[in-house]
Amino acid sequence: MSKAKTKSQFKDFLLTQGLKSTRQRELILDEFLHAGSHLSTEDLYLRLRRGNSRIGYATVHRTLKLFAECGIAEQRHFGDGQTRYEASDCDEHHDHLICVVCGKIVEFEDPRIEELQVEVAGAHGFSIERHRLELYGCCPGCSI
Amino acid sequence: MSKAKTKSQFKDFLLTQGLKSTRQRELILDEFLHAGSHLSTEDLYLRLRRGNSRIGYATVHRTLKLFAECGIAEQRHFGDGQTRYEASDCDEHHDHLICVVCGKIVEFEDPRIEELQVEVAGAHGFSIERHRLELYGCCPGCSI
């Protein structure tokens, strides 16, 4: 999804929820879309500070939660005790490979795995809403 | 794995690490094996208190970490901000189906999915050490 489209999606969300569009929210969304994925609140807060925006930590935190609420970002937990956010590609889902040595994160997707998940869930009478699959191991660079 | 075997595995671990076997550690292991799976530190602490063991929270916490270290328990994170522990069945791995309505947790395993995971990881040059797969959805009881 284009950045422009994501921005208008966020504006729409604010409107329909009776929320206001502010300078801070625009700055945070710009930086979020511009920065790489898997950012923690801390990460984004520091990036914004390094620019010269005097934005408070609480505002960054609240805004990231808004992003998640309106569907333009997704929360991730990789077990280091920090919540990370990544821009969602809407229709495209992906899972993660995480290097336990250097922390590198690689995204992947495999329709065959997704299919088996639906099957397994069905066998237990569950209907799947979402899932999380993370493979932890050693990346090529670290296994030399 | 039998409870007796798990207990001796823990004793061996303590010995080889130069750690001591104490009344508290035995009580905590007993309660851990006796109680259901997916316990948080808080859960286990309260169960022990309800018995009449005056065991400190810090001790429960440290002991659960020991269990994880020596392989008789595994840490789980289901996104509610609490670390949970479950007894590990050693050779047998399983994943989780979690009902988003009632919170019910069902365990499952599917060798075909595991196989595909290894394949996908290999395609990215990764060697897998462990993984996490959680399917969130609606259980049969809640989807009526």
Place this chain on the structure above:
DNA sequence: GTTTAAATTGAAATTCATTTTCAACTAGGT
């Protein structure tokens, strides 16, 4: 443009789980 009501901001305080500290205590070898 001014007023007004409601939402937002940000620094500081709070919450909550986890982890550490440290003085008193215990296990287990000598």
Place this chain on the structure above:
DNA sequence: ACCTAGTTGAAAATGAATTTCAATTTAAAC
């Protein structure tokens, strides 16, 4: 029994997430 190193548990510290609240800003109404 003695000694040493590990253990315990209450309390304090940590760290991320969240809330509070007075000052400020937004945007709709006048």
